[in-house]
């Protein structure tokens with residue numbers, strides 16, 4: 530689950546009595562005309578949230594400079610643009626003369642939302658895929674070894690490189706345009722052949738890609754996602770752990786350069802500017818907004834769902850491989866103008882039930898939608914987007930090199 534909510538004491542309240550809380554409620558209810566009044570306090574919010582310059586500042590610089598930086602530092606610059614759960618960016622890199630060591634930054638986790646660190650390792654797998662693509666583009670032929678020190682060892686992966694001919698690729702070219710799109714999608718189906726072409730399973734024998742596009746299973750998947758979102762909102766600790774990664778002010782975005790932002794929630798430009806100007810809403814309001822978006826936008830406009838499954842979902846190497854495959858799918862979709870939105874609340878509830886010993890409610894329901902014996906690792910929706918998604922903040926390569 531990843532949602533929008535905010536620190537209730539973060540900002541003064543503008544005159545006029547309209548709040549981000551109310552806006553989120555109205556948006557959740559299907560949209561509304563919003564009148565914003567106020568002078569002094571509102572000007573402060575213009576500065577504080579950078580409402581008039583969305584996606585600007587140092588926190589967004591890594592999206593500008595990843596191509597021109599040569600060598601392995603440039604390849605790490607591409608790696609940090611990968612998706613990660615809640616934009617935690619749970620990675621660290623060690624650059625050697627002949628390669629890159631990849632580490633997990635264990636402290637950058639989402640607590641009870643990802644109790645077994647499955648998503649954390651998938652996110653590192655996504656970064657690893659970008660790293661490999663960027664090495665090839667720079668004439669550095671990569672050889673990847675997963676978990677070179679064993680499952681409990683310090684290194685998550687080793688990428689050894691030797692000189693070769695530069696080999697850019699369409700996937701590499703899409704790295705700077707790939708964003709998670711949480712906005713509405715068009716009511717246009719995606720052809721089954723197109724869906725199948727998105728997934729290059731090279732080296733991913735332990736991971737399958739299942740597309741859920743037919744109306745009946747798609748409706749069942751939608752219901753499951755809505756129910757899981759509701760269960761997450763009702764789970765106080767999961768809601769809190771989710772909220773911890775929301776960055777509600779421009780100061781916080783520029784300071785931390787990670788986490789979830791209003792700019793990543795799929796609003797149109799006018800609504801985004803207004804939402805940024807209004808005072809912060811509470812965690813509970815954010816949860817309700819997310820639940821409404823899940824119901825009225827995310828599931829209502831999904832052309833198809835993709836599910837990465839495995840018979841060994843707890844295996845760390847499988848999770849890294851799934852991340853690499855997920856990133857290839859996202860980049861291939863980007864190159865074809867198809868939007869992708871990661872939606873993992875069902876597996877987050879499955880893991881939560883496992884970690885607390887609760888009776889499994891979501892596992893059996895998801896199993897009904899998948900081939901026997903395959904367990905879900907990751908879920909996302911795809912579709913042709915109504916509007917482009919915005920970049921999210923990133924720590925620069927130099928900040929994550931050890």
Ligand SMILES: Cc1cc2nc3c(=O)[nH]c(=O)nc-3n(C[C@H](O)[C@H](O)[C@H](O)COP(=O)(O)O)c2cc1C
Nearest residue numbers: 530531612613614615616648708709871872873921
């Ligand atoms: C393993 C994984 C799980 C994710 N789960 C969700 C999710 O459940 N809901 C969501 O909206 N985004 C999810 N995301 C997307 C991240 O929030 C997103 O990648 C991050 O905020 C950075 O934004 P970007 O992808 O636009 O660069 C997930 C990403 C990864 C890699």
